[in-house]
Amino acid sequence: MSENRTRFRLDQRRAPIYEALEQFRQMRVVPFDVPGHKRGRGNPELTAFLGQQCVGVDVNSMKPLDNLCHPVSVIREAEELAADAFGAAHAFLMVGGTTSSVQSMVLTVCKRGDEIILPRNVHRSVLNALVLCGAVPVYVNPEVDKRLGISLGMKREQVAKAIKEHPNAVAVLVNNPTYYGICSDLRAIVKMAHDAGMLCLADEAHGTHFYFGGGSLPVSAMAAGADMASVSMHKSGGSLTQSSLLLIGPNVHPGYVRQIINLTQTTSGSYLLMSSLDISRRNLALRGRQVFHQVADMAEYAREEINAVGGYYAFGKELCNGNSVFDFDTTKLSVHTLDIGLAGIEVYDILRDEYDIQIEFGDIGNILAYLSIGDRPQEIERLVSALAEIKRRYHTDGTGLLSQEYIDPVVAASPQEAFYAPKKSLPLRETEGMVCSEFVMCYPPGIPILAPGERITKEILNYIEYAKAKGCSMTGPEDPDILHLNVLA
Structure with missing residues (x-):
C-alpha cells in the first residue's frame, strides 16, 4: 500500500460506506436482487413511514458496496478508519448489536472446558456465549455498595487471587464501565492477565465515549492494552440501534476473529446500520x-x-x-x-x-x-x-424497601451443562435449593439474577417476587409470567 493511499484511507473526514451508497443512489440501478421491497416501491406503507431516503439505501451486498462477511473495499476502509479512530489494531463493524460483539469476543478466546475469569454482574450476552461454547466461568464476585445496593468493580486482589487459583484460565473479562458508570483498575488487570499468559477482554457497551474523553473520562480498553473490546456505538456514539464495533489489539489474529463473527452474524448485513457506524465514527473522530x-x-x-x-x-x-x-x-x-x-x-x-x-x-x-x-x-x-x-x-417512608441489587451466586454447574441438561418446570416457590437451567433478569440492564447452573436460594426468590411486584420488566424464562422456573431434573 502506498504512503499516499495510507493517508487517504486514514482521513477521518471520510465515510466510505456512506460515500458508496450516495454514489449508488445516483446510478439508478434496476434491482433484480433482494430486498424484495425494491427500493421501497413494493411496500408503499413502509416507504411512507421510513421515507424514500431510508428505504432507497436498504440494499443487498454487491461489488460496489462490498460484503460484510469478507470485506475488501469500502467496508474494509470503514473498518480501518474505525480502528484508527479508536486506537485499535483492527475494528469490525457489527450489525447484531453489542450482544453479537461480546459473544464473538468470548467465542474467539474460549472453547469447551476453558476457564474464563469474569465478574458475575456481566450482561447476559457473556453468559449466553458460555452456553454456546461450553467454557466455564470463574466468578470474581464484586463488592456491593450497601447504601446504593449496586455492585462495584473487580478489586485488583480479587483478580490476582482468581488468576493464581486458576492459572489455566484463558482470559479475564472486565466491564468498562458497569451500567452505573463504575470502572475497575483496567490497566492493572490487563497487566495481571498478560503476566499470567491470559488475554484481557472488555465489555465496553457503555464506554464508547471513553475513546474521546481526552483524559477527563476513564481509560478506554484499547488505551489500557486490552486485547479485545466490544463497543456499543449506538448507545453513546450516536449510530443506529443494533450497530456496534468489535475492537482488537495486536495480539489477536483478525482473520480468525472474522471467522468467529461469521459463525453467528447475518450474511445480509444492513447498510443502514453499517452506514450509521461509518458516519458516527466520522462524527466522533472529528468532534x-x-x-x-x-x-x-x-x-x-x-x-x-x-x-x-x-x-x-x-x-x-x-x-x-x-x-x-x-x-x-x-x-x-x-x-x-x-x-x-x-x-x-x-x-x-x-x-x-x-x-x-x-x-x-x-x-x-x-x-x-x-x-x-x-x-x-x-x-x-x-x-x-x-x-x-x-x-x-x-415522598413517603421508605421502610420495607429492598435495596440490594446484587446477590452472590452459588454455582453448581457450567452454563452450557445446565442449559442443555434434562429439566423440569416447577412453581417458583418450589424451586428453592434446585439448580436453575435458564436465565432470570430485569431488563434493562440485562444482568442475570439467575443464570443456568446456579442454585436457587430463598433470597433470590424474594428478590424476583419483589422486583415483579414493583413493576420491573422481567425476562429470560420460558414462562413469560415467571410463575414457574425450569430446574435440573
Missing part, C-alpha cells in the same frame, strides 16, 4: 472530544441540581476508592431514590407516565438517565424539575 466534554458538564450540573433537591442521591466521583471503584464515568447520571420512599422502577414509571420523560432504566433502588451527544440543557432542566415534583408529591 467527539468537544461533544463528550459538554455531555460530562451537563451530567455534573444535573447531579448538583438533583442533590440540591434533597432525598435523592445522584452519585459521582466521590465513590472512587482507588480499587473496587477505581474510576467513575461522569457522563452517567445515576440517581438513588430509596430515601424518598420510592423504588427506582417506580420513579421510572412516574417519569414516563406522568411527565413524558423516558429514562434508560429503573431498578430496585436507582434510576439511570442516559446522557449522550443528542442531549440539550433544556431537557436536563425538565428532568430535574420533574424529579423535584415527584419528591414533593410522592
Whole structure:
C-alpha cells in the first residue's frame, strides 16, 4: 500500500460506506436482487413511514458496496478508519448489536472446558456465549455498595487471587464501565492477565465515549492494552440501534476473529446500520472530544441540581476508592431514590407516565438517565424539575424497601451443562435449593439474577417476587409470567 493511499484511507473526514451508497443512489440501478421491497416501491406503507431516503439505501451486498462477511473495499476502509479512530489494531463493524460483539469476543478466546475469569454482574450476552461454547466461568464476585445496593468493580486482589487459583484460565473479562458508570483498575488487570499468559477482554457497551474523553473520562480498553473490546456505538456514539464495533489489539489474529463473527452474524448485513457506524465514527473522530466534554458538564450540573433537591442521591466521583471503584464515568447520571420512599422502577414509571420523560432504566433502588451527544440543557432542566415534583408529591417512608441489587451466586454447574441438561418446570416457590437451567433478569440492564447452573436460594426468590411486584420488566424464562422456573431434573 502506498504512503499516499495510507493517508487517504486514514482521513477521518471520510465515510466510505456512506460515500458508496450516495454514489449508488445516483446510478439508478434496476434491482433484480433482494430486498424484495425494491427500493421501497413494493411496500408503499413502509416507504411512507421510513421515507424514500431510508428505504432507497436498504440494499443487498454487491461489488460496489462490498460484503460484510469478507470485506475488501469500502467496508474494509470503514473498518480501518474505525480502528484508527479508536486506537485499535483492527475494528469490525457489527450489525447484531453489542450482544453479537461480546459473544464473538468470548467465542474467539474460549472453547469447551476453558476457564474464563469474569465478574458475575456481566450482561447476559457473556453468559449466553458460555452456553454456546461450553467454557466455564470463574466468578470474581464484586463488592456491593450497601447504601446504593449496586455492585462495584473487580478489586485488583480479587483478580490476582482468581488468576493464581486458576492459572489455566484463558482470559479475564472486565466491564468498562458497569451500567452505573463504575470502572475497575483496567490497566492493572490487563497487566495481571498478560503476566499470567491470559488475554484481557472488555465489555465496553457503555464506554464508547471513553475513546474521546481526552483524559477527563476513564481509560478506554484499547488505551489500557486490552486485547479485545466490544463497543456499543449506538448507545453513546450516536449510530443506529443494533450497530456496534468489535475492537482488537495486536495480539489477536483478525482473520480468525472474522471467522468467529461469521459463525453467528447475518450474511445480509444492513447498510443502514453499517452506514450509521461509518458516519458516527466520522462524527466522533472529528468532534467527539468537544461533544463528550459538554455531555460530562451537563451530567455534573444535573447531579448538583438533583442533590440540591434533597432525598435523592445522584452519585459521582466521590465513590472512587482507588480499587473496587477505581474510576467513575461522569457522563452517567445515576440517581438513588430509596430515601424518598420510592423504588427506582417506580420513579421510572412516574417519569414516563406522568411527565413524558423516558429514562434508560429503573431498578430496585436507582434510576439511570442516559446522557449522550443528542442531549440539550433544556431537557436536563425538565428532568430535574420533574424529579423535584415527584419528591414533593410522592415522598413517603421508605421502610420495607429492598435495596440490594446484587446477590452472590452459588454455582453448581457450567452454563452450557445446565442449559442443555434434562429439566423440569416447577412453581417458583418450589424451586428453592434446585439448580436453575435458564436465565432470570430485569431488563434493562440485562444482568442475570439467575443464570443456568446456579442454585436457587430463598433470597433470590424474594428478590424476583419483589422486583415483579414493583413493576420491573422481567425476562429470560420460558414462562413469560415467571410463575414457574425450569430446574435440573
